[in-house]
Amino acid sequence: MTNLATNSAGHLTIGGCDAVELAHQYGTPLVVYDLGIIQSQVQRFQQVFQEEGVEHAVCYASKAFANKALYQFLNRLGCHADVVSAGEISMALAAGFPAENLVFHGNNKSREELEYALEVGLGTIALDNFHEIDLLEELLAEHQQNVRVILRITPGISAHTHEYIQTGQVDSKFGFDLQSGQADEALERVLANPAFDVLGLHAHIGSQIFEEAGFEMAGQTLVDLAAHWQEEFGFTPRVIDVGGGFGIRYTEDDQPLPPEQFVRAILETIKTACRDKGLPLPAIWIEPGRSLVGPAGYSLYTVGSRKEVPGIRTYLALDGGMGDNIRPALYQADYEAVLANDVHAAVTEHVRLAGKYCESGDILIEDAPMPSAQPGDIVAILATGAYGYSMASNYNLNGKPAVVFVHNGQYYLVTRREEPVDLQQYDLDLPEEGAL
Numbered sequence: 001m002t003n004l005a006t007n008s009a010g011h012l013t014i015g016g017c018d019a020v021e022l023a024h025q026y027g028t029p030l031v032v033y034d035l036g037i038i039q040s041q042v043q044r045f046q047q048v049f050q051e052e053g054v055e056h057a058v059c060y061a062s063k064a065f066a067n068k069a070l071y072q073f074l075n076r077l078g079c080h081a082d083v084v085s086a087g088e089i090s091m092a093l094a095a096g097f098p099a100e101n102l103v104f105h106g107n108n109k110s111r112e113e114l115e116y117a118l119e120v121g122l123g124t125i126a127l128d129n130f131h132e133i134d135l136l137e138e139l140l141a142e143h144q145q146n147v148r149v150i151l152r153i154t155p156g157i158s159a160h161t162h163e164y165i166q167t168g169q170v171d172s173k174f175g176f177d178l179q180s181g182q183a184d185e186a187l188e189r190v191l192a193n194p195a196f197d198v199l200g201l202h203a204h205i206g207s208q209i210f211e212e213a214g215f216e217m218a219g220q221t222l223v224d225l226a227a228h229w230q231e232e233f234g235f236t237p238r239v240i241d242v243g244g245g246f247g248i249r250y251t252e253d254d255q256p257l258p259p260e261q262f263v264r265a266i267l268e269t270i271k272t273a274c275r276d277k278g279l280p281l282p283a284i285w286i287e288p289g290r291s292l293v294g295p296a297g298y299s300l301y302t303v304g305s306r307k308e309v310p311g312i313r314t315y316l317a318l319d320g321g322m323g324d325n326i327r328p329a330l331y332q333a334d335y336e337a338v339l340a341n342d343v344h345a346a347v348t349e350h351v352r353l354a355g356k357y358c359e360s361g362d363i364l365i366e367d368a369p370m371p372s373a374q375p376g377d378i379v380a381i382l383a384t385g386a387y388g389y390s391m392a393s394n395y396n397l398n399g400k401p402a403v404v405f406v407h408n409g410q411y412y413l414v415t416r417r418e419e420p421v422d423l424q425q426y427d428l429d430l431p432e433e434g435a436l
């Protein structure tokens with residue numbers, strides 16, 4: 001179990017605030033983020049670059065969790081952000097996030113989204129495919145505009161948590177294929193059009209990665225390609241972006257590297273490879289999502305019914321579930337839970353923590369060691385800050401939970417709970433009988 005802070009009442013505290021009080025004040029399910037953890041994670045990723053005096057950007061991958069207050073906080077910490085939709089762009093801008101610090105990703109950016117990006121002066125577009133180059137060329141000509149781009153490469157490396165498989169040809173919907181010459185062709189296309197300011201190249205190899213090896217391979221592959229591009233096309237990249245994917249601890253089975261170690265490995269690989277190839281060291285960008293917000297997030301639920309299936313198990317029903325955290329149902333993701341109103345109580349049973357959604361697969365934790373929890377108790381599931389709320393749904397017409405930020409003993413409501421009436425705002429009445 002992670003080191004948990006508690007107060008004299010034995011309640012879980014998050015950023016110095018009593019989790020049970022937060023649950024009572026704002027209701028459950030409730031998502032609470034400890035800003036101190038986000039800040040420390042950001043600084044740990046920035047630190048090595050700063051010590052080594054290397055130009056860099058920590059581009060937060062918004063998909064892990066995005067709301068206005070988070071964009072504001074990350075902007076204060078000097079982060080850039082990776083965005084993948086008009087929704088994320090618009091939220092970032094509404095928060096006052098500088099458009100020039102946004103990188104626009106995605107394998108099917110629409111004409112409208114690209115036009116919007118150009119209109120707001122979005123910093124960099126990560127070009128993903130030839131169709132997008134066509135669309136952008138049209139739009140740039142129409143608007144008499146220039147845009148900064150990086151090219152997304154499929155590097156031929158896929159990282160699966162613990163194992164790294166180097167494949168000749170990666171079967172991926174993202175990016176320009178390296179082996180078949182697509183990447184070269186894409187570069188030639190954009191170099192030929194002065195409306196593209198080509199900054200460099202990008203790769204993202206996967207998510208929840210625990211070892212340096214995949215990042216080292218990606219860094220090496222990108223520098224090799226840069227050297228080839230310099231020789232072949234006289235193009236020298238100013239940016240190498242190695243993407244995100246840095247793993248975090250969900251349970252004791254997960255042993256991720258510290259952020260500093262990931263960065264040091266990436267930096268050393270790119271530095272050495274550039275020196276070997278006679279290339280100047282470009283700026284290095286990384287795109288952590290999960291690792292910045294995952295460990296900072298706590299989901300608080302109220303216990304409802306207890307169901308004993310004699311001789312088999314006990315189900316403890318919580319008032320949230322797959323609607324606010326689809327990851328266990330979708331990926332068989334594991335989490336740990338604690339009884340937030342009595343953290344030190346002795347574990348007396350193993351229970352199945354079930355959600356409230358009308359689906360048997362709506363189980364948050366299959367087998368959670370717990371003290372005997374009763375209706376009305378507050379359960380906290382830990383490390384839920386990434387891809388929980390951001391992948392939330394309104395299944396069964398349940399509203400999304402409220403989100404609270406805590407910092408140094410203070411708490412702030414930053415996203416209010418969706419109420420049933422909020423869910424009705426898009427719906428229109430059936431035409432009158434007879435008109436239909």
Ligand code: LLP
Nearest residue numbers: 061204207208244245246287288289290387
């Ligand atoms: N950059 C790019 C281009 C990405 O596609 C992603 C994630 C990231 C950065 C951030 O990766 P992270 O540091 O968060 O691992 N829903 C899944 C994760 C999907 C990740 C998709 N791309 C989950 O819940 O595990």
